[in-house]
Amino acid sequence: MNEQTTAAMSPTTNDEGTMNIDDLTASGPDADAGTVVRITTGAVRGAAAAGATAWKGIRYAQPPTGARRWRAPVAADAWDGIADATAFGNVAPQEIVPAISLGPGAEPDEDCLYLNVWRPDGGSDAKPVMVWIHGGAYTYGASSQPLFDATRLAVTGDVVVVTINYRIGALGFLDLSSFSTEDEVFDSNLALRDVLLALEWVQANIAAFGGDPAQVTVFGESAGGGLVTALLATPTAEGLFRAAIAESSPVTSMYGRERSRGVAERFLAAAGIGIDGAVSALRRLPVDRIVSASSAVYNDVPSTIPGTLAFAPVVDGDLLPEHPITVLSEGRGLPVPLIIGTNRDEATLFKYMKSPLIPITRDAIERMFALMLEDNPALAAPSRDQVLGAYRGARRSARGLDIATDIGFRMPTLWAAAGHSRVAPTYLYRFDFTTLALRLIGIGAAHGTELPYVWGVLDGGLKDPTFKLGGRRAGEALSRRLLARWTTFARTGAPGPGWPAYTEGGRKTLVIDREDRVEPDLDGALRAAWGDVVLSFR
Template sequence: MDDLTRREFFRRTAFGILPALALPRLVYASFPSTSTDIEVETAFGKLLGSRTEGVNIFKGVPYAGSVSGERRFLTPAPLKPWTGVRKVKRLGHPSIQAPNQTYGINEPDPAEDCLTLNIWTPANDNKKRPVMVYSHGGGYTHGSAGSVAQDGANLARMYDVVVVATNHRLGLLGYLYLDEIAGDEYAGSGNRGVQDIAIALKWVNENISAFGGDPNNVMIFGESGGGLKTSCLYAMPEAAPYFHKASIESGPGVMMKTADVAAETTELLLKQLGIARNDWRKLLKLPPSVLLDAQEQLQKMGDLSQIAGFHGIGAAGKGGFGPVVDGVVLPTHPFDPVAPSLSKEKPLLVGWNEDEFIFFAMFSGDTEAFQLTEEKLHQRIESILGDKARLVVDTYREAYPKATPTQLFIAIRSILIMGLGSITIAERKTQQEGAPAYLYNFGYKSDLKVPGTDYEFGSMHAMDIPFKFHNIDNVLDKTGHRSSGMAGNRPERFAASNNMCQLWTSFARKSIPSAKGQPAWPPYNLSTRPLMRIDTQCSVIYDRYKTVLKMWREILN
C-alpha cells in the first residue's frame, strides 16, 4: 500500500471503528425463572415491572416524550403523566439504525420514538443505593439498552446497586447539525443524542429514589461509543447536576466534531437528498428509512476521519454523525485542551483493553493480521505511518522483545485507537488538581479463537462488557448448550469478572475503586503514573507505557 499522510492515517484508523462498535452477533437465550409483579409509583404514574431471581426489573420505561414528526431534531416533547398502571416488562424500541445491530431478547424493531430506559434494582425499598447509568456502545449509529451482555440484573443482585440503561437517538436523527440553517428552535440539534441521555439523567434524579437508588450518588459509564458519549456528558452543563462520577471505557473522547465540519456534513446530506438549503424542513417529512439510507451513503462516500492518537476517537469527520462542539449543548471539547472545569470535583475512571484491535481485525475479515511475518508487520505499519514505521517497530521490539509480529501489530494499533487518548484524559484530569482519575487496562484473556485462525480473542475490544456486568455465563452456543459467549471457557473468568464488578461498584458507592484480595488502586499522578491491570489477579503497574509513550509523543504531537 502507498505511504499515507497523517490525515489519511487518522481517516483509515477511524473508518474501521465507526461501523464495528456494536457487539458481535451471539445466540442469546433467556432461562426459565419464576417472576412476580412489582409496582412502583413515579412522578408520572404507576409502573408495573417484575421481580425475578431477587431483582426488580423495569424495561421500556419512558423518560421523555415524542421525537418524531414535527419534534424530529428538536428536544423531546415533555413526558405526559398517565392514569392507571403502565406495564413495563418489555424492552423499548431502539433508535433507528441498520438491521441486526441490537442484541436484546424479544427486542422490538427500531423506531423513531425511542426514549426509554431499563432499570434493575435489588428492591424498591427507599434504600439509598449507588446508581450506575450506562450508555451503550455502537459508536453514534448502532446499539441499544437491551443487549444481553450489558443486562444489569446480576450487577444489581450481587453488588447491591441500581443499574439504569438508556435508549437515545442515534445517527443523523441524533446528531444532524441544523443550527446554522433552521433557527433558534433547533439550536443544539447536533447533540440531541447525548442531550437525550442528559434528560434521562434528570429523570433518574427525580425518580430513582422510588427504585431504591440515591439520586445524590449517580455514576455514568459506558464502553466504546458509550465511552465517547460519557466523555461528552462529562463536559455538558445540562448533564452536570445529575451525576457525580464517571467511567470512560475504551472510548476516549478527547475531542468532538467542530461546528464547521458538522455544517459541511449537513450540506452533503441536503445534496444527497436533493433538498435546497432553504427547504430543509422537507427533512421532517421524509420516512426514517430514507434518512437512514442517506446516512449510510454519506458514511461510505464522505470523509469519515476521526482524530486518533492523543486526541481520542470521538471527532467523527465530514460525512459522519456524532456530537458537535456547538457552544450550546457541548460548549467545549470534552478534554481538549484541558479537562472540563464543571466536572473538576467528579472522580473519573478511564482505560482500555490490552488487545483492542483483535476485534476490529476479526470483524473486517483480516485473518492475515493474525499470522504476520516481520516483513508484513513493517509493511503494515509503514502503510499507516510512512517513514516513522521503522522507529515505531524498533521501539516496540525493544519494549517487547519476546512478542511475535502479530502481537506487536495488535499492541501498536490498540494503543493508537484507544490507549493514547485514555492516557491523555487521565493526565488532563490529574492536571486539574481536583477529584482523582484512575487509569486501567483490562487484561483478562479469552481462550476463544478468531474464526479461521488459531489466535485467541485475548482482551479484545468489547471483551470487558460481560465482565463488568457479570454476564459471562448466560448464552447458548450453536449446539444449544449454555456457554460464556465472548468470555471463553476458562473457569478463572469468574474471578476476573468479580474483580471488575467490585472495582466498578465500589467506585460507584464511595468514589474509590477497590476489590477484596486485590491491591489498592492509586489515583493517577504525573510522576509514577500508576495503572491497574484487571485480571484474575489484579496488579498495579507504574509508568507501564513509558518507552512507547515517549516515542508516540515525538512522532504524533
C-alpha cells in the first residue's frame, strides 16, 4: 500500500509563503532540488528518469473509504515535510486478470486516488500538459500499467504528462443514489467526479512541475475515451482543459437512471444484500465482496442485454445532465479542439478474449437492435436489411465483428465528430496499422492496438506477438508520427500538416497505416446504411 510518508523535517517558507529549495537541498545528501516540488498540499520528491523526472503516487483526494465510500471525492489534506513520490499509488480494487499488467508491486486498495507526473528535462517552463485517463471497460486498469510509462511521450514531445487513477467497477460507476436516505447519501458518477477533481488538481499545481495550466489536453482510450467524451458534455468541466483526444470511445454506452437502478439491484443481489437492508450494509461490505459482485454483474448485464455495459457514466440529470451522444451530435459540447477516432477491427479483441461486452453473434446483434428500438420508439431507425446491406461484401464469419465494431464504436464516433465539428476544430482518424503476426492470429487493428505507438512503448514482453514476424521498423516509424501528431495537437490545438479538419461538407479522415493517407468521406457507404439517426440505449 502506498502511503504519503514524509521526512522528519518540515520545509521552511519565505515571505511569500513558497518553499525555500535551499532548505530542502540542505536537509541531506540525497535531497535533490530538481526532484523536489512544492504543491498546494505540501512538498513531493520524485526521481530522475531517462531525460525526465517522474513524480508517482501523489495523493489528489482523501481516501474514499468508510463513510466516503460511494461519495464524491474530497481534495487531499495537506501534509508536513516532503512526501515520497517515487512509487505508484494503490490501484483501484479489481479482479486481477493476466491480460492486463498493472505493474510490478501493484496493490489494490480503495485508497487509490493518486496521480503521476512526468516532466522532461531542459527547455522552458509553461510546457503543454497531457492528462491521461486509462481504459479497461470501466472495470479494469490503472495509471501504473507499464504501457503508460510516459517518459518517451514527455521527452519526445516536450510535454508534461499526468496519468491518473480513478475508482472503477461498482466503486466508481454503480449509481446508488436512488437508495439515499436523509442520513445516508450516495452520489452518482463517482469516477467522473474523480477525474474532474484530478483536473482541478492539475489547474492548481501543474505550474510547479513546469506545465502550463492554460494548455491542458485530456486524452484517453476505450473507457478512458468514454470519460473524455463525457467530459465534453459535462458543464462543470468547462475551463479545466483546452483540447481533447478520444481514442475508441464508446460514446453511446452511457445510460439513464432507470437502467442504472436495474444494475444496482443486480449488484445487490450478487452481493447477497436485500434492497430493504441496502443502506446499512453497503458501506460495511468487504471490498473483496464488492469486486466479486462487480465481476458477476459485469458479465451478466451484456450477456442478458446485448450492447450494454454494467458500469459506465450515468446520465443523472445533475453532473451529466444529458446523454453525451445527444450533446455532441447536436454540436453542444464544450467547444474545444478534438481528435477522435477508432480502430478498423475494434471487435476482434473482444472475440479473442471471449468477452461478453460486444455482441458478435447474429442472435445477440438482432436482440440488441430490438432492445435499442424499444428505447427509441420515436426514431425512424434504419431497417435490418438496410444495415446488413452495407456488409454484403464481407465474409459471413466477419459480418458480426464488423457490425459490432460499427455500432459500438465507429458510428457513435461519426455522430460525435459531425456534431462537434460545428463548434470546434475536429480531427477524425481510423487506425488501420497491423503486423503480419496480429493479422494471422485474427487480431488485426483491434481495440487498443494503437496504444503502444501513442506511448512509444513497443516492447510488450516475451508473450507479445506483435513483432514476432516482422514489422518493427514500420511500427517505430508509425510511433514517431503518432507521438508528433498527439503532442503537436496538445501544443497548438491542431495535429500538424497532412491532417485536415473533419467537416460535414468534406468529411476528410486520416487513415493511420504504414503510410498515412487522407480519405474523403471514408465512411460514406457506412453512413448511408446506418443513416444519421443517433441510436443509443437510454
